[in-house]
Amino acid sequence: MGKTQLAAAYAHQALTEGVELVVWVDASETEQVVGCFADAARCVEAPQAELPQGPEDLARVFLDWLATTSRSWLVVLDDITDPETMQPWWPPQSVNSRGRVLATTRRHDALLSGGGRAMVNIDTYSAEEAGIYLYERLSSARATHLLDDQTEALIKSLGCLPLALSHAAAYMINEDVSCAEYVNRFNHSAATLDDLFPRQSDTEGYGRQVATALLLSLGVAQACEPVGLAIPALRLAAVLDxxxxxxxxxxxxxxxNYLCRHRTSPADGPAKVAPDQARAALRLLHRYGLLTDTAQAGSRAVRLHALTARAVREHTPDDAWPGVVKAAVDGLTEVWEATSPFDRERLAVLRTNIDTLDGCTGDLLWEVEGHHLLRWAGRTLTLSSAALPYWQRLTANSERLLGRTHPKTLLARRDLAWTYFLADRPKDAFAVLQADFPHQDRRLAPERLATSQSRRRHVDAIVLLEDTLAVRERVLGLDDPVTVECRGNLAIAYWEGGKTAEAILLLERAVSSWQRMLGAEHARTVSMAKLLQSWQTKRKRRWWSSKGSSRATPQEAGACRP
Known part of the structure; x- marks a missing residue:
């Protein structure tokens, strides 16, 4: 995130201020650090550097020289990927306090803050800073005509990342592409990161491309504990907001289940992935700077930079996509179902995640039967100006992918009609409903037949329970626990069959028996007494609303089942 460029600016400043020795080290590989230190030992003519010895011995000679020299020095360790293996090669403190070490890394290990080191987090640009940078960069190339009303959209798409803005500005200048056109190319599904950030546009010395840096860190993380979870975990995070x-x-x-199926681990390693291992995988990715895992962020605790997500998606094999999308769908479904309908903040976060999932997976979301998430998200937009175009688009996609008469399509069209009503467009709403009447009638015909058959089977079940209760009362007695339990089951069957009066009388007898046998405070007694009270309340309510009609629907009875 611009850390290398900041380190380079600091090194140039040190030279300007008269620091006698500045050593720049690519610290992504320990071998490179050792080799660079060995070369530096020869350059400064450190004692014993002229003796024949290996690179590691020469590197130690240089570290000893740093600790004892009276000359001022600065060592820059750029892009440390493994802090633990770097520990033996960390430059020591200077006895004359004239030495400084500056290290850059994507890691967040506690190990980095030991030994008198101070960590400074380098964030992305703010939106204002990004706008200033883009303007100044284009102005210096006399290309301010490329700025347009999509400048803010471009900055948002690139996440205010200095590296991305640098590449984007160079690309726009070289290709004479406006902000609007660049945003369009960036968002186009066929575009790749290499197309948008070619090597020849690297005019400000950033070196590696985003995807290359990502894959280097990801390869190391994949081999760390918990082994084999970094790649599947990051692929899942990459399709979310x-x-x-x-x-x-x-x-x-x-x-x-997804991590278990897609884990690549040693043959003798554990296959099952528990929630604590999934959490450990998140912390691993956090340490490598591949995502941010911050519990204090609440519903947005796990974040992934937009360009990192893009790079991960571009490098995900085609055959891995269905598993990733299915896991995201099922995971969001579980979280949504556990979320209170009054928790607006959490619902808003889930909606943006569903939108992102839909945007980067397209029709695949429908193929894994995840379109119910789109309907859930749409229903939270009821009072939003975005609701109508959302439902129009969702209905069109449903008709295209599922068919005009599919039950889920008819549900989407019903929601579209309701949205028309809320938008004060009743004619459009009635037009949608009227067009669906024939399809709804054909769909409900088999359900009516099934309901009739179900009622006949229900009557048979009641007859069987009545016979069973009669036998148990005669053989076991009226207050035997088995008899009382059967009496309660028959009461529930009566209620579901619409015989509410008979159901209440029978359940009153059962509750009375449970009170005598188990006591009024027993859990069974309390639960059935509450059920009896709810039945009595519902029967009174239906009596007043229907002037005496006491027949309950099977749906109402089902809601009362304990």
Missing amino acids: PAGHPHSLWASDAVS
């Missing part, structure tokens, strides 16, 4: 998603997603059964 870069601005963040809840921690609870990683405790879901769907995510655990």
Whole structure:
């Protein structure tokens, strides 16, 4: 995130201020550090440097020289990827306090803050800073005509990342592409990061491309504990909202099962992935700077930079996509179902994650039967100006992918009609409903037949329970626990069959028996007494609303089942 450029500016400043020795080291590989230190030992003519010895011995000679020299020095360790293996090669403190060490890394290990070191987090540009940078960069090339009303959209798409803005500005200048056109190319599904950030546009010395740096860190993380989880975990995070998603997603059964199926681990290693291992995978990715895992961020605790997500998606094999998308769908479903309808903040976060998932997976979301998430998200937009175009688009996609008469399409069209009503467009709403009447009638015809058959089977079940209760009362007695339990079951069957009066009388007898046998405070007695009270209340309510009609629907009875 611009850390290398900041380090380079600091090194140039040190030279300007008269620091006698500045050593720049590519610290992504320990071998490179050792080799550079060995060369530096010869350059400064450190004692014993002229003796024949290996690179490691020469590197130690240089470290000893740094500790004892009276000359001022600065060592820059750029892009440390493994702090633990770097420990033996960390430059020592100077006895004359004239030496300084500056290290850059994407890692967040506690090990980095030991030994008198101070950590400074380098964030992205703010939106204002990004705008200033882009303007100044284009002005210096006399290309301010490329700025347009999509400048803010471009900055947002690139996440205010200095590296990305640098490449984007160079690309726009070289190709004479406006902000609007660049945003269009960036968002186009066929575009790749290499197309947008070619090597020849690297005019400000950033070196590696985003995807290359990502894959280097990811390869190391994949081999760390928990082994084999870094890649599948990052692929899952890459299809969600870069601005963040809840921690609870990683405790879901769907995510655990996904990580278990896609884990690459040693043959003798454990196959099952528990929630704590999924959490460990998040912390691993956090340490490598591949995502941010911050519990204090609440519902957006897990965040992934937009360009990192893009790079991960570009390097995900085609055959891995269905598993990733299915896991995201099922995980979001579990989190959504566990979320209170009054928790607007959490619902808003889930909606943005669903939107991101839909945007980067397209029709695949429908193929894995995840379109129910789109309907859920749409229903939270009821009072939003975005609701109508959302439902129009969702209905069109449903008709295209599922068919005009599919039950889910008819549900989407019903929601579209309701949205028309809310938008004060009743004619459009009635037009949608009227067009669906024939299809709804054909769909409900088999359901009516099934309901009739179900009622006949229900009557048979009541007859069987009545016979069973009669036998048990005669053989076991009226207050035998088995008899009382059967009496309660028959009461429930009566209620579901619409015989509410008979159901209440029978359940009153059963509750009275449970009170005598188990006591009024027993859990069974309390639960059935509450059920009896709810039945009595519902029967009174229906009596007043229907002037005496006491027949309950099977749906109402089902809601009362304990």
